[in-house]
Amino acid sequence: MRSAFATVPFYRERWALDGREDPVLVPGRTGTNGGAAPLAEAVHKLVDLVPLAGGAQRTDPSRGLGRVLRTARRPTPGSLIVLLGQDDLRPPADLPKDVRGCVADPDAPSASVLRELTAVLARGHRVLAVGDDKAITTFTAALPENSAHRVEAVPHRELDSLDAGPYGVLHDPALGYLGALAGCGRWHLDWPHVHARPTAGGLAFTLLRQESPRFVDVIPAGGVPGRIESCPRHGSPVVVA
Numbered sequence: 001m002r003s004a005f006a007t008v009p010f011y012r013e014r015w016a017l018d019g020r021e022d023p024v025l026v027p028g029r030t031g032t033n034g035g036a037a038p039l040a041e042a043v044h045k046l047v048d049l050v051p052l053a054g055g056a057q058r059t060d061p062s063r064g065l066g067r068v069l070r071t072a073r074r075p076t077p078g079s080l081i082v083l084l085g086q087d088d089l090r091p092p093a094d095l096p097k098d099v100r101g102c103v104a105d106p107d108a109p110s111a112s113v114l115r116e117l118t119a120v121l122a123r124g125h126r127v128l129a130v131g132d133d134k135a136i137t138t139f140t141a142a143l144p145e146n147s148a149h150r151v152e153a154v155p156h157r158e159l160d161s162l163d164a165g166p167y168g169v170l171h172d173p174a175l176g177y178l179g180a181l182a183g184c185g186r187w188h189l190d191w192p193h194v195h196a197r198p199t200a201g202g203l204a205f206t207l208l209r210q211e212s213p214r215f216v217d218v219i220p221a222g223g224v225p226g227r228i229e230s231c232p233r234h235g236s237p238v239v240v241a
Contacts, residue, residue, distance in 0.1 A: 004216040010037075010048035011216060036197075036204035039218040043174050046213055055212020061085070063176030063210065065101075065130065066094035067190050068169045072180035073128055073154055075099045080120040082113065082151075084131030084139055106131060106139040117143070121150055130154045130169065159203060159221040162187055162241050170239065172220045175205060179239060186231050186238040196239065198227050203241065 004011045014037060042049060043059070050057055062083055069075055077098035083089060084106045092101045100120075104113045117127050129136050129151050136155060140148045156171040157163060159178075170179040170187055178196075179189040189196055195206040202223030207215045226241035 004214050007051040007053065008049060008214045008216070009052070010042060010045055011214075013048070033199040033201035033204070033219065036199045036201060036217045036219050038201070038223070039172070039174060039215070039220040040222070042215065042218050049213035049215065051212055051214060057213065059174045059213065060090065060176055060210075061171075061173050062090055062092045063207075064094065064190055064193060065092040065169070065177045066096060066099075067193065068177045068180040069128070069130075069154065070096070071182050071188050072167055072169050073152060075128060076126060078120070078123065078125035080117060080125065080127045082117065082127060082129045082139070084129060084135040104139065106135040106142075109139060109142055114143070117151075118147060121147055126152060128152045128154050130156070132156045157181075159224045159226070159239075159241055162239070172205075175207060175215055175218075175220060178205060182231075182234065184231060184233045186233075187240075188231065188234070189228065189237040189239055191237045196228050196237070198225075202226070203228075203239070 005015055015035060047057060075096060079099045081092060081095060081101040083092060083101060083103045085103060089103045091103050095101050102113055120127055129139055133155050136153045140151055155168050157168045158172060165181045168181040169177055171177050178194050179187055182188045193209050195208055196203050202219045203226045204217045204219045206217055224241050226239060228237050229240055231238045
């Protein structure tokens, strides 16, 4: 947080004008929602989320997918991860060793994706399709019948649409993958890389290891009330929205 205040224009300006619990720049003021900012406001000023030293100026919707899949549906060596989205979506860069990833347009999957999918299934390996419910349904409908039923679905859930699964990953189009539904039935936060806290305006999230653009204490999904608890089975943070 101190680093963001010192080096990122968006936070320097916002916290200087509005005040902040830590650091306090305006005595006696703590800022709206304790200083947390709506994610939509931050994305609107994306260039100001780049540190003064420079960095990337685009969001990464596939950030963190490899880590949360270990919780949602742990891929085995040889698996293929098909990330469903438009052409400008980048393949996930943090998949486990010996797990391949690609991007497919759910409305018109390319011939190369279909060939790879068929080959992976023929070798007895798994194919996981990651996307929202509509994209997964559309994609599997375009596959041959003998392949479609073997594709494992990993549906996106945004903060305002968490459900009981049985499978799912917590996703935001700007922040990327924030957590996943574990076998215990709780939505586990990707806590080594993502921090969350409740505010009066909803749950606020910080990406702990993303240098640029920097997302610090931002409130996604228009603001969703919730809390962060410790999972009684695993002892790690879970999201209760």
